[in-house]
Amino acid sequence: MVQEHRAVCPRDCYDTCFLRVLVDEDGTITSVTGDPSHVITQGLTCPRAIKDPERVYTNRVLYPHMRKGPKPCDSFERTTWQSALDTIVGHLSAVLEQYGPESVLLLDYAGNTGLLSSVYSHRLWNLLGATRTDYGLCATSGHVALSFHYGRSYGLQPEDLPKMKLVVYWGFNAAVSSLHMWNLSKMAKRLNDAPLVVIDPRRSRSAEQADIWIRPLPGTDVALAYGVARHLIVNELIDEAFIKRWTVGFDAFRSEALKWTPERVASISGVKEEDIETLARLYSRRRPSATMIGVGFQKSILGAESVRAVSLIPALVGLHRGFFYSNTSAFSVNMSYLDGMDFVRHTPPTVSQVSLAESVRRGEFRFVFIYNMNPAMSIPNQEALRAGFSRDDVYVVVHETHWTETTPFADVVLPAGTYLEKDDLAIPWAHRYVAISQRVIPPQGESKSEVWVMHELAKRLGLHESWLYEPPWDAMRTALEPALESGTFADLLNGEVLRLKCHEASDYPTPSGKIELYVTGAEEKGISPVPYQVPLAVPDGQFILLSSALSKYSHTQFQEVYGAIPPVVQVHPKDARRLELEEGDVVRVYNSVGEILLKSIISDSVPEGVLWTPSLGADMNKTPLNTITSSSTQKIGGASTFNSTIVSLEKA
Numbered sequence: 287m288v289q290e291h292r293a294v295c296p297r298d299c300y301d302t303c304f305l306r307v308l309v310d311e312d313g314t315i316t317s318v319t320g321d322p323s324h325v326i327t328q329g330l331t332c333p334r335a336i337k338d339p340e341r342v343y344t345n346r347v348l349y350p351h352m353r354k355g356p357k358p359c360d361s362f363e364r365t366t367w368q369s370a371l372d373t374i375v376g377h378l379s380a381v382l383e384q385y386g387p388e389s390v391l392l393l394d395y396a397g398n399t400g401l402l403s404s405v406y407s408h409r410l411w412n413l414l415g416a417t418r419t420d421y422g423l424c425a426t427s428g429h430v431a432l433s434f435h436y437g438r439s440y441g442l443q444p445e446d447l448p449k450m451k452l453v454v455y456w457g458f459n460a461a462v463s464s465l466h467m468w469n470l471s472k473m474a475k476r477l478n479d480a481p482l483v484v485i486d487p488r489r490s491r492s493a494e495q496a497d498i499w500i501r502p503l504p505g506t507d508v509a510l511a512y513g514v515a516r517h518l519i520v521n522e523l524i525d526e527a528f529i530k531r532w533t534v535g536f537d538a539f540r541s542e543a544l545k546w547t548p549e550r551v552a553s554i555s556g557v558k559e560e561d562i563e564t565l566a567r568l569y570s571r572r573r574p575s576a577t578m579i580g581v582g583f584q585k586s587i588l589g590a591e592s593v594r595a596v597s598l599i600p601a602l603v604g605l606h607r608g609f610f611y612s613n614t615s616a617f618s619v620n621m622s623y624l625d626g627m628d629f630v631r632h633t634p635p636t637v638s639q640v641s642l643a644e645s646v647r648r649g650e651f652r653f654v655f656i657y658n659m660n661p662a663m664s665i666p667n668q669e670a671l672r673a674g675f676s677r678d679d680v681y682v683v684v685h686e687t688h689w690t691e692t693t694p695f696a697d698v699v700l701p702a703g704t705y706l707e708k709d710d711l712a713i714p715w716a717h718r719y720v721a722i723s724q725r726v727i728p729p730q731g732e733s734k735s736e737v738w739v740m741h742e743l744a745k746r747l748g749l750h751e752s753w754l755y756e757p758p759w760d761a762m763r764t765a766l767e768p769a770l771e772s773g774t775f776a777d778l779l780n781g782e783v784l785r786l787k788c789h790e791a792s793d794y795p796t797p798s799g800k801i802e803l804y805v806t807g808a809e810e811k812g813i814s815p816v817p818y819q820v821p822l823a824v825p826d827g828q829f830i831l832l833s834s835a836l837s838k839y840s841h842t843q844f845q846e847v848y849g850a851i852p853p854v855v856q857v858h859p860k861d862a863r864r865l866e867l868e869e870g871d872v873v874r875v876y877n878s879v880g881e882i883l884l885k886s887i888i889s890d891s892v893p894e895g896v897l898w899t900p901s902l903g904a905d906m907n908k909t910p911l912n913t914i915t916s917s918s919t920q921k922i923g924g925a926s927t928f929n930s931t932i933v934s935l936e937k938a
């Protein structure tokens with residue numbers, strides 16, 4: 287008999303899809319499809335979930351393994367859990383004793399965002415006081431930027447998209463990175479004739495499908511946003527009553543915005559006056575609107591400034607939080623209970639994920655525990671990072687579902703079950719629906735969960751704190767129960783889909799209790815009170831290199847079923863002519879930190895002076911893209927600046 291299970295996709299993605307998983311008589315997964323009854327998933331399956339039935343059985347780490355040669359090493363020997371755990375604890379204890387807990391690094395990210403797999407499993411490391419990272423690779427700067435103006439960074443609910451009269455995707459390639467919100471936006475178009483606007487320097491898949499595509503140069507969105515604000519202000523298209531009641535600092539904001547004449551905006555951003563006017567008029571006429579701010583475009587030197595600037599437009603036309611960025615701050619799940627921070631008295635040291643590589647190279651961490659992450663691809667400055675992982679005096683443990691580019695740097699590789707092999711619950715980034723993701727098949731090989739591994743390590747370390755061993759679903763209950771709106775934890779355990787409580791759209795926990803168009807106390811916070819624009823300096827003849835997500839891959843995942851992420855770079859035809867390049871030529875893309883070799887695609891999808899390549903790929907010799915990307919952090923919030931990478935390019 288074919289059995290049907292419900293799983294919830296815990297991958298690091300906007301959509302957190304509810305999935306139907308079919309298992310045949312032999313216990314083999316035969317299909318994974320989007321749940322038609324879920325308000326966001328709407329029965330649509332993305333190219334990744336479709337391939338889960340194949341990927342779950344491909345390239346898996348099935349047993350614990352020990353390294354057999356010098357790092358990086360492709361030769362591993364199978365071992366037992368007992369021996370692997372004893373060896374790991376031997377090294378961990380020695381490092382703790384000799385160098386202290388700050389020399390132990392927990393290096394994890396969002397491979398599986400399930401609360402047990404990714405949060406409860408921090409308890410051991412928090413108790414030890416191990417060094418943690420700030421998770422700055424992705425979205426942190428945008429969150430901080432929005433909280434300056436709005437108190438918290440959450441915005442509109444994706445389920446409201448079909449009601450919108452206008453949807454603007456700003457630096458957000460949702461047709462690829464958030465298929466389900468894109469689908470809901472298309473519903474708005476069908477139902478309300480809502481124009482779909484995309485603002486992107488690149489003709490992305492979203493730009494191709496948009497009604498209106500506006501094309502600023504990279505890093506010039508603050509100027510464009512001010513241009514729109516100025517048009518709204520001088521033409522009296524703003525909502526004065528709303529501004530009076532719900533905002534502070536309008537006069538100061540206004541005097542900054544007035545400086546951004548169409549000529550000045552055009553000279554910086556390349557966007558024509560007509561386009562600024564069209565966008566401003568749409569904002570004033572078509573309400574309510576949704577301004578969808580991409581996490582991707584936030585990953586640049588001025589990313590946080592751009593997010594702030596764009597987010598203020600909906601306030602000018604009288605909308606409470608008329609933007610979306612990421613809704614994690616809307617919910618009140620008790621994470622510090624779940625990850626054990628409520629129980630410990632110290633604050634573990636935190637280091638930047640983005641600029642981590644040099645400190646790893648210097649050997650600042652003698653024991654590195656990696657899970658839910660593929661850092662030997664995803665972190666910038668790969669040469670330094672890989673050199674650090676390869677040191678004899680740095681002990682590296684990787685707990686993984688699949689063999690990855692990071693596993694060759696491990697002293698021990700431990701097998702982990704995928705999300706289809708364990709019960710868990712993920713809190714979405716965007717929508718507010720939660721349900722238990724059921725274990726569909728038994729853990730493959732000798733795979734074990736993150737919770738099990740943590741408890742086994744803790745026991746061997748001789749730790750007795752009872753909270754460390756609290757049954758995980760009891761901890762989950764405590765953390766989650768107060769966050770639920772539509773039912774109880776018992777209902778969840780019975781398989782129901784529940785809604786999370788959200789803060790009100792008009793709740794602004796800023797110092798003034800209102801939307802701060804001009805940020806109170808900005809000086810003490812070390813920021814400009816209003817968004818500011820400085821152009822990215824690109825030396826003559828060099829390029830800005832953009833990188834962004836592909837639909838078939840989740841970062842580095844799914845290469846085992848779809849093949850390698852293509853090692854390609856898009857070059858504008860005029861730049862190609864100047865460099866005498868032909869389609870398919872191999873080019874060196876380089877800067878002071880390194881070089882990679884890519885195949886050129888000549889295309890006016892990118893503007894002159896701008897290159898594009900898929901994020902998180904490797905070049906023709908398997909050198910990661912992140913060998914040459916920027917490892918600078920943003921001033922606000924410390925996030926990555928991948929899209930501010932400056933390179934030269936020449937025929938190889």
Ligand SMILES: Nc1nc2c(c(=O)[nH]1)N[C@H]1C(S)=C(S)[C@@H](COP(=O)(O)OP(=O)(O)OC[C@H]3O[C@@H](n4cnc5c(=O)[nH]c(N)nc54)[C@H](O)[C@@H]3O)O[C@H]1N2
Binds near residue numbers: 300833838839840
């Ligand atoms: N299929 C798939 N979906 C994913 C992911 C995945 O790996 N695969 N990853 C998930 C994760 S973790 C993330 S963070 C998100 C990322 O998803 P998005 O937020 O959509 O980010 P990107 O894919 O980087 O696309 C950002 C777009 O912004 C444009 N852009 C770059 N610089 C600028 C600029 O200065 N101004 C403007 N206006 N636009 C600019 C780029 O050309 C690009 O088209 O996707 C999530 N969804």
Ligand SMILES: Nc1nc2c(c(=O)[nH]1)N[C@H]1C(S)=C(S)[C@@H](COP(=O)(O)OP(=O)(O)OC[C@H]3O[C@@H](n4cnc5c(=O)[nH]c(N)nc54)[C@H](O)[C@@H]3O)O[C@H]1N2
Binds near residue numbers: 690
């Ligand atoms: N150049 C460039 N670099 C980038 C970006 C960019 O745009 N350009 N984007 C950045 C962004 S936004 C992000 S979010 C990061 C993503 O960076 P990473 O999180 O490092 O990327 P993934 O490839 O998704 O790695 C997740 C790993 O977790 C493993 N995994 C999955 N499920 C489980 C599980 O249940 N248990 C365990 N133990 N492991 C599991 C997967 O097999 C995979 O190897 O990359 C960043 N790097």
Ligand SMILES: [Mo]
Binds near residue numbers: 298423424425581
């Ligand atoms: Mo991300």
